[in-house]
Structure formats: structure tokens, C-alpha cells
Amino acid sequence: PELEEERNALILQSAANKKQLKDIEKKILETLSSSEGNILEDESAIKVLDSAKMMSNEITKKQQIAEKTELKIAESREGYRAIAKHSSVLFFSIADLANIDPMYQYSLTWFVNLYINSIHDSNKSKILEKRLRYLNDHFTYNLYCNICRSLFEKDKLLFSFLLCANLLLARKEIEYQELMFLLTGGVSLKSAEKNPDPTWLQDKSWEEICRASEFPAFRGLRQHFCEHIYEWREIYDSKEPHNAKFPAPMDKNLNELQKIIILRCLRPDKITPAITNYVTDKLGKKFVEPPPFDLTKSYLDSNCTIPLIFVLSPGADPMASLLKFANDKSMSGNKFQAISLGQGQGPIAAKMIKAAIEEGTWVCLQNCHLAVSWMPMLEKICEDFTSETCNPSFRLWLTSYPSSKFPVTILQNGVKMTNEPPTGLRLNLLQSYLTDPVSDPEFFKGCRGKELLFINEYDTIPFEAISYLTGECNYGGRVTDDWDRRLLLTMLADFYNLYIVENPHYKFSPSGNYFAPPKGTYEDYIEFIKKLPFTQHPEIFGLHENVDISKDLQQTKTLFESLLLTQGGSKQTGASGSTDQILLEITKDILNKLPSDFDIEMALQKYPVRYEESMNTVLVQEMERFNNLIITIRNTLRDLEKAIKGVVVMDSALEALSGSLLVGKVPEIWAKRSYPSLKPLGSYIIDFLARLNFLQEWYNSGKPCVFWLSGFFFTQAFLTGAMQNYARKYTTPIDLLGYEFEVIPSDTSDTSPEDGVYIHGLYLDGARWDRESGLLAEQYPKLLFDLMPIIWIKPTQKSQIIKSDAYVCPLYKTSERKGTLSTTGHSTNFVIAMLLKTNQPTQHWIKRGVALLCQLDD
Template sequence: MASLEGEGPCSNAGENIWGGCARCCTLDLTFLGQPVQKMLVAKTSDGPVNALSSMEEFRNLDRDIEGSAKRWKKFVESECPEKEKFPQEWKNKSALQRLCIMRAIRPDRMTYAVRDFVEEKLGSKYVAGRPLDFAASFEESGPATPMFFILSPGVDPLKDVEKQGKKLGYTFNNRNFHNVSLGQGQEVVAEQALDVAAAEGHWVILQNIHLVAKWLSSLEKKLEQHSEGSHRDFRVFISAEPAPCPESHIIPQGILENSIKITNEPPTGMHANLHKALDNFNQDTLEMCTRENEFKSILFALCYFHAVVAERRKFGPQGWNRSYPFNTGDLTISVNVLYNYLEASSKVPYDDLRYLFGEIMYGGHITDDWDRRLCKTYLEEFIKPEMLEGEFFLAPGFPLPGNMDYNGYHQYIDDALPPESPYLYGLHPNAEIGFLTQSSEKLFRVVLEMQPRDSSMGEGGVVTREETVKALLDEMLEKLADEFNIAELMAKVGERTPYVVVAFQECERMNILTSEIKSSLKELDLGLKGELTMTSDMENLLNALFLDMVPESWVKKAYPSTASLGMWFADLLTRIKELEMWTGDFSLPSAVWLAGFFNPQSFLTAIMQSTARKNEWPLDKMTLQCDVTKKNREDFASPPREGAYVHGLFMEGARWDAQTGIITDARLKELTPAMPVIFIKAIPADKQDTRSMYPCPVYKTRQRGPTYVWTFNLKTRENPCKWVLAGVALLLQI
């Protein structure tokens, strides 16, 4: 990057700027609706703008923003700030330096800004999305050069291989085309196919090699063995899913280095996905059912449903808790089922169709209960009797088309489908900001990991990696408090109430975590001093501390978190302080910080246990009732007589209107507004009021999925389906 800026390929200045940009923490975009000076206030004392301002190239940036608030507010609130000129003299900064400023004030636009940067410096061919020419790539392959397909959801590279093979005479019928899907003891079959193909000049496809991690070293040796002396027509095609993170990468380097790597991403956006869904059919399909009007309407709605569920994954956990391999086979089978049911029934069996589509065809992929609810809700909104009774909208501004021919439907998509927007998926526009910000985070995490790590960085007065880590290590050891003395705490307690038991459990878990942190830091300290030999574990710890990542050994003993190391450690100290206050006399805090628990479920269960004991109610016949107050934590001086006040929750996908006491639409660019204090008490399950309620899942982090805690019923005047489609949830951490 430095060389692109004309600063020289090894310029310290270039490295410092880019490294600083990568390390610069991101802002919560709520500031966009507030005075621009608040951009200087971040989640840590060292905000992103302040962090940049400490570097020579960006000196006085913080003062300029504060002094020219109107200009900067206009720039920051621009829909596409990467296309705008920067205020004042900052517009004269280099392209790379402008990227750094953009990173600090609009992280959600960084993927677009980096794209423009690459196009400006390297040319448009590096950013143009062009279809893959498989035949051209095939020409570069050979007996020693396999083709390696990096799989993407909804894309089947096997079709390209089969098409090319058919053209050149390699087919299953000719017995010179071997297709082995790895798993379930297929390794031996794969090795036999490779041996035969190498000798006779056949083609071999090895699908999903990521499923047989233990066999990959044998595969590497087998490919190396056949790279010389094999038949000149011998070809190998390999496919594997990408590793979810660098640490879980298992494909041997030798296989990757010798292969032609190919990835073919599925189409992006509702427009492309809806066309692609419809492409699975033709005019004959539309005419095959005797009940043409019903068949066409439901088929088009199914295509829209398919496009929605396939593309919704781009919104991350707010889209789906887990990623699912929805494919065109799900759609085509669903249409076949639709045809059979319509031909056999006098009325449209909506309930049966929704069940088959949502629980079997598409639902067969789904493993998360909340995702199953989402899929079911989409089908309830898209496929119902009203779709045949007048104007019916699949999305705001997009009515279900009438009876058309095949080309007419494609033309209708081009003419009538609104521009790409989260509204097309039932989501709030903030969902796009969220996933763009997370994409930016991933990008700069990679950039940060690419920074040089050797000690030679210390030349010329630059602080070395070891010096940076040593300073951080000393600071952390100094701030960590002593472990909780469990025996001493137990001696202070009279009655072991459910709340006291939870407090002890939390203290024990905290002791395990802080003990691991202290011992690993002290060991690394000795290694840096040369008093101990550096082990691989110590090296991993060193790298994590330098990259502002929570070390893996700590993660295993900690609570779920997506925070960087600096924010994670500050949060840890707050948790310890809360525990110290609670265990002072073991009286329940006036308002409990629910996010501060390793296991929040245990505290919520303790509320039910405490009430059950007091009233002699059966625990399995009880539930929790949640009443959102209009107050904040500071407004409470004592706990309630029954239940507990909890604070520290945030809402994603919507917001809580404290005045009316209901869920309402989120404000633009306010991604995770804080909730007021919530009063939680236990009641008999048969007395629970579920009318006008949205069953809202509570998660520990924005990753959702396995971090599920509880379900809080929240009041709503809108149909709860709206909040289901919007992915509304409560979060304990943001």
C-alpha cells in the first residue's frame, strides 16, 4: 500500500499510516444523529479520531472536526461520503490518508472506499465483477496442476467441469470421468480413482475435501506422486469450503500452491437473485398446471421467497443465526410439490404447502429454532389466500404480478422491483450499515495481521512488537485484582439463597479466568526477558496481544465476546468490580447488570427459584414476566421485593419507545439503542399474557446463534411478524 502512495515499498511512514488505520477502533454510528463533536467520544478513552490525531500525518484532525462541525456533519451524513471531497485542507491528503480518516468516521463505507482506492491505483479490471471463463482457466491446468474450487453457497462448480468434460469426451458414460464425494470412508475410493486416472488419462473430481482433514496429508502425497510420469490428459478437480477463520485452515499448503484456485460467488442483490430463481423454469413450466393463475402466483412468490432467504445471509447474524446452504434444488422441488398439490386439490392447501416448504424443503437445512420461526413467518407473509384476492405486496413498492408469460415476469422484475434495500427483506436500513461495518472490521483485521511482526521494526526509533507487548502486559498485570477468596466469602453468608449460589458460581468462574490470564502473562514476561524459552503458546499469546485480539487460551475460559482485546479487558475489569460490590454483603444490587454474568441464565433461573420457594409454587409451572420501565439504572436505590431490576441490554433491529411502552421502528443509523431498566419477576405460566406481545430472543453478543439466553415478551402494537422479519433481538453486549 505504501508503494501505491509513492512513499517507497518499505516506507515506515506508509506502514505507520496503514497500520494505524487498521488499529483505529470503530465508532457506534449513533453519532450521526448527534452533534459532530460526539464523534470524538468512542467506547474507549482513545477514540478513533483521537487515535488518528496522535499521528503526525493527522495532527489537529480532532480540533478541525470540533471547530468546523457543520462541514464535517454534512460530510459524515452523506449517503456516499467516499465520493465526496473532504472538508478544508484534508481534501489534499493522499488517497491512503483519506482512507484512514474514512475508517475513523464512517467505517460502514470502507468496503466501497477501498474498492474506489483499488480502482484508482490499479485499474477497473481489479474490481469489475466479471463471470469466470472456466475454459480459459482449464487451459492452465495439467497433471501436476489441479483445479481447486473454493465453494460458495448456492454455486455448483461441478456443472462447469461436466460441461467442459462433455465437450472433450470425458463423461460418466465413457468411464473416464470419476466423481468422488469425500466423507463416510470414501478416501480409499478416491485414492483408487486417482491411481487409475493417472495411468489412463482420466478426470477425477474430489468434492468436499474439507470433510476429511486427517486424510489431506495423504492426498497431498498422492498428488505429488502423480505430478510426474502420469498420462498427459490426467486432470484433478478439487472442491472445499473456505475456512471460517485463519486458525481453522486445514488444507495443506502444497495442494494450494500447486493448484489453480477458483471461486465463483453467487449473484448478489435481490434483482440478480430473483432473476436467477426464475431462470430455473421456462414457459412450459408456467403452462403445465391446469390451475394456471394460482400456480403462477405461488411460483413467483416462491421465487421471491427463495431469493430473500438466499440473500438474507449477507446481513450476518441479524439475517440468519446460522448460515444455510439453500440451493436451487429446494426451489425446484417445492414447485413440483406445488404442481402436484394444486392438481390434486379443489382448493389451494395453503397450510400444507407452507408446512412442506418451511419445515421440509427449506426447513430441512435449518437447525436453529429462531431461524425456523423466521422461515415460517416469510412463508406466512408471502403465501396466503390474500395473494389471489387483489393487490398483494411481497415487499414495500413491489406488488405480486398478475398472469404473465415467462419473459413478462423477467421484464416485470426489471421494471417494478425497487432498488436494493434491506426493506426488500423486511429488515430496517440499519441492518445494511451493520453488515457493512462488520465487513470493514474483517477487512482491517486481515490488514492488521499482515503487518510485519519481526523485531527489525525497532530500527529508526519505532517501538518493536516485543516492547509494545511488554508495556501492555505490565499494565494488565497491574490492573488485575486478586482472586476471590471463596472460603472467606462463604463464611460471611448466612442463608445460601439462589442469588448467593449464583454469586459464588460467578466468583469461581472469574477466578479460573483471571488465574489463566495472570499465569500466561507472567510466563510470557519471562520469555520476553530471556529467562524462559519461547514456546508456540507463548508466541501465539504475543501475536494476539500485539494484534489487539483476545488470546485463544483466555477465550476458552471466558464468556462469549466479539470485542477487541482493549475493550474486552476494560469490560473484564468492570465485571470484577460488579462482583466485588455484590459479594460485599451479598445483598441483591438495586439494578443488576445482566451482561456481567458468565451465565446470565443462572441468574434468571434464580429469580424463579427464589419466588417458587417463597410462594411454594412448582418451578416447572413458572415463567418470567418482563416489564420495561421508563427509568435508568441511576433511578433505582433498592431492589424490588420480588424479582429483579436488570440493566445493560440493547435492542437491534428496532428500538423501545419509553413513552408509549412498545417496540417501534429504529431511528436511522442508531444501530443498537440502549433499553431502559427491565423489571423481571416470576409468575405462574398460566397467568402469562401473550396478547400483543413479541417473543424477543435475548443473546449475549451480536453473533447471536449459540449465545441465546432467554425469551422476553415485549409489548407491540404492530403485528409481531414485522419484528420477526426485521430480526429484532435484545443483546447483552454490542
């Protein structure tokens, strides 16, 4: 600051000196022009010229000193350029967070103020290098703590890694192309070489390894993998592959980020601990340990002109802690007013704020997301806050779920906080028992009394009534999905049954860690909860151990997808050249693979509408649907090619298309016209071409013996067609028919069934199919999906369908397992419920979450 003041003074002095020189020049010219006769004889003119010369010399000397001083100041300022670069990297890291959640908004003013605080609060040193290091470290961590306060738990590690990666990119310690490969797994439509060992190595993993081998740092990886397959298998089988040593020479040749890339290929479920280790190694342990929620700290960072914003999440209500805090600050009673926003509440809230500004009290506006139309007025009210007009004690508290309509200026300048509900069984139970109404002694005692009143009305305990009340009324009303409600009722049956009353040793899980505590006081129950395991095993929910892998894979997927949102497509450059070249390669590759449109007129001639064969109509309709998608893909890619070459303007739709292609994502414009799919771009195109080939083979060779169910655009139409054929063959009303399902212990068939259809291509999630016994069985470790053999779908009279020893298994198009009702009345994801034979109670598979899927995510 002192140097800056000196520099500003020099600028002013320099300007004054130049003005004086100009005045002197003007005076000399005036003297010369007004002088009459010989100027050497004009004494007054000579005096003026002498004084002008002396003043000019003096000013020139001053100017030279000023220039030297300015050079010295510039040199000193240059020493701080490194921290300016560092700070700009930090600012652009937080600027991109708004792409993840609209509430993650931060202004440059807020950022600069935080930086000024670090200048004052960081350690001082006269040695410039030390001073810069202290300032860098303090500001980076101060920013991390302030940002973490406003992030949801799921995004805190993401932010740590984003900071770390951007700082390393700025220092040129890592390559941007390698970082993008870590996030996307690469974009390629080429078929990989043969998998060296399909018994344990997934095709997806091998394809990613092949794509990674194209980078200079990974040259020879593919060959090394084939030659040292058993050593790589040890990494795959390791319980902690992120800490395992890689086979030589890869362990020494690769840096830490490159090792995480290989881990992504082999064991993506362990990416989270690997990234945690990476950030710890590069930035320090404190950057992976977010500070706990501290309302006092947030309050101290605010003032009467800066609102405090609680960003809400399901299950979290900050009002209890806010009321307690207000009480601690002597702002309870009339000094704290709260209103829940909604229709007509805006003007009342405005009056409350106006009164509070004058009186110096607190106002809390709850659920701002429900008053979208009033948000511009709130923004104007907050813009008018000034330290002169607001009482220093006044505070405005706001609560809102994430909303894109929430005023950006309030978000950017306000103090944002997230306070999420606890995770895990132990912490959730503890929170329930430590908060109202359960923590109220009178309520706690009253619960037992009410139960006795209810139960005494019956001769036996009415478990069915209690189960209905809890499962269908209390919880069921909030659960709209029928399959989720089935799971809820099944889980409640473990707690509402006669055994829990008669058997004092009744356990809720096979391990015996969870059981009903003996009768006791409120304090006894609190102590019992505190002794429960801190992290719960999947068995308590009736799930298989593999579910931990599924959970970790989902975490990795969410992490990478969110990180991709912070990466602008314009940054992307590849080893093969610029962004434009990469895009041209991708578009050319896809266009070359796309076949011609199906000839619908020829298809109608070859497969005309026939009463006894509904499948002809199914084929033609499928061709029409796929034609729409082929045309969309072809036209958009051709337009993109033209835009890259400068023939047409690159509009926002083409920008979005190019951005998706660069990160290996299916473009939104395709997804709107497509069948449901969660696959990345490369896998999506391969799957799309396989579907087109399936229809082409059907057209060329006639109706197949076994149908690839996953290959249909509109699966329900195919199933209805099979049922229509049966109904017309046996002249049976279609509304009296249902389906029977028989799993055939074979993967191929040369003949079609007499009635119904053979289908293949389904995957079993949550269980496997034992081909020897023909029954559902437990999954093998690490194998999350099992490819089903042929299934015979037989239309039959509903009255003849036997369900007693079968598990009713839902079939979905994707692993998302949720959809919306389409215009046809069908779900966009759920297809049908199939019956699968089992020798275990069906409740076992319901708790396992067993379902059939038409396609996987990779």
C-alpha cells in the same frame, strides 16, 4: 538470459584460466627442481620458463578482460534489481494469504513460472526503464488475475488492497504504524478526553480520534476536531463521506491513507468504497474489477501433470459447467468419469486415475474434503505425474470445500478456481429458472398440474399445510435455530395467504416493486425476473434501512480481521520504540489495573448459603468464575514479561499472546476462560474491570436495587436464582413458573421490587424503545442500538402470563446471536426470551430481526 549465459561462460573460462596458471606454476617448480648445475646454461629449462612466461601473460590479459566483462554484466544485472525487489513484495503478499483460508496456497515454482510467462508476453523495449515498467505492470496484473481466480468474492478487494499496501510500504510511501492503526483502531487502555458532542459522535469514534492524534501526521487533530465540530459533523452526515472534502488544513496535510484512517473513526461503514477508490488511484481501475470466471482460461493454464481444483462454497455446484465444458472439448461420455469421494471410494478413484492416465481421458474427484484419510494417497498419486508417463490429454479435476487437511503440494502447484453462487434476489431467481429442473419445459408444466391435483382434494386452499410442508419440512429441516425457523415461517406467510389469490394488486413490499406476475409462459416469467431491481432494498426482506449500515460495518470488520491475519506481529514497531517496549507497556498497563482476587472465604462468611436468598450463592459462584479469569490474565501477562526480558523461553502460547496484544485482540487463551465477548482488547479490559467492580460493590454494599445483567459471567444462574427466591417464598413448584417482563420508564431505582428483580444494561437491536408510549418503535437513522431502561423481571405462574400483544424478543450475550450448548444444557449465547409490548403485528418485528443484547461489539 543472454547476459546470464555470457556470465556463466565467463565463470567457466575464469576457472579454466586459474587452473592453467596453477599448472604453469607447477611446471616451473618441477623445472627448477630437476635442473642440475647452473640453470642459465640449461637450454631446455630456459625454453620452458620462456613459454610459461608468455602463457602466463596471455592468461593474465584474458583474466583482466573477463573481469571487465563481468563488471559490465553485474552493472546490467543491477539494473534489474528493482523488479527483483518488486517481485519479492508480490510473492510475500500471496504467501500470507494461507492465513485467511487454507486453500490459498501458492508455490515459488508456480510464481517463477508465472513470472517467466510475463517476460515473454509483456511489451518489449530497448530502453531499460521502459522495459522494466512494462514487465512490472504486466506481471503485477497477471498475478492479480491468476490469484483472483482462486479467491472467494469476499477476499478479492482484500487482496487488491494487500498488494497495494505492501508495494507502497516497500517504496516507503506509507507508514506501517498508520496501516496497523487503520486495521486495529489502535491499542490503548487509557481513558480518552471528554467527548465534544455525544449527541452524534460515538464514544468509540472519539477514543479512536484521540489515539490517532498521537501519530506525528495527526498532531493537533483532537484540538482541530473540537474547534471545527460542525464541519466534521457534515462529513459524518454525508451520504458519501469517502468522497467528501475534509476541513482545512486537514484536507491538504493528510495523505489518502491518513484520510481513510479518519474515515475509519467517523464512518467505518464506508471503508469498502474508500479502499476501492484508494486502490484505483494507486494501482489502476483494473485492480478492483476482478476478471470473470473463465473455465477455458484455467484449462489452458493446466496440463496433464497439473490438477485443476474447484474450491467450493455453499450453493455453488461447478459440475454442470464442467460437464458442458467437457462436451465442448469432445471429452463427454466414457471420456469423462466422476466419483464422489467418501468411505471406501479411494481405491476406486485410484483405479480411475490410473486408467485415465493411459487412455488420455478426464477424471473428476468430487468432495475431497469428505475423504481426509485418503488425501495423502491422492498427494502421492499427483506427485508421480510426469509428462513422460501421462497422456497429454489427461486431466484430473478435483472439488473440495476449504479444508486444512487438503494436500498443500496439490494446492500450491494446481490451478485453483472458485465459482460462487450469484448474490441478490434477481440473480438467484434467474439462476433457479435457468437451471434444471425448472428450465425443463416438461417439469415446468408438470408443477402446475401437480398443484391442481393437490388443491382439488380440498374445499379451500390448505395454506397451513403448504406452509408446514415448505417451512418445517423442505427448508425447516436445514434450519436448526428455532428463532431462524420462526423468521422463515413468518416470511413464507407473506406468500402463502388468501390475499395473494383474491387481490390481483397484492404487493410483497411497500414500494410495490415486488409482486406476483400475471399467469404466463416460462419465457414471460424470465422476462419478469429480468425487470426486477438489480440491487434489492432492505424493505423486501422486511428490514429497516439501518441494516445497510450494519451490513457495511460487518464487511469492514471482516476485511480488517482478514488483513490482520496477513500481518506478522514481528513487523510491528511503534513510535514509542520496539515491539518489546510496546508489549511491556501493554502488559504493565493491564497488570496495574487488575484488582486482587476475590476472597471467597470472606464472601461465604458475609453471604452464607441461605434457603430464602439464592442470590448469595449467585454472588459467590460469580466471584469464583471471575477469579479463574483474573488468575489466567495475570499469570499469562507475567510470563510474557519474563519472556520479553529473557528470563523464560518465548513458547508458541506466549507468541500467540503477544501477537494478539499487538493487534488489539483478546488472546485465545483468555477467551477460553472468559464469558462470550466480541470486543477489541481495550474495550474488553474496560468491560472486564466494570464487571469486577459490579461484584465488589455488591459485596461491599449488599444486594443492589438494580442488577447490571450484562455484568454476569453466567447470566442464566442469576435468573434461576430470582425464580428460586420466588418459588421458596410462595412455596410454588419451580417448573410451574415463568417470567413476566415490565419495562420501567427510568434508568435508576432506589428500591428493589417486592418480587423478582430490576435489571439494566440491555441494548435493543433492530428497533428502539419509545419511553413515552412504552412500546417498540422504529429505529432512528444511523442509530443501530438503543439502550433499554430498567426492566422488571417478575417470576409468575405460567398460566397467568399474557402474550397476546407482546413481541417475543430473544436476549443474547453478544451480537453474534449464535452459540453452542454448554455442559449445563444452556446456550453459550442465548439467555432468555423476553416479552416486549407493541402496537404493531409481531410479524413486523420478527422480520426486522429485533433482539436484545447484553453487550455491544465496541
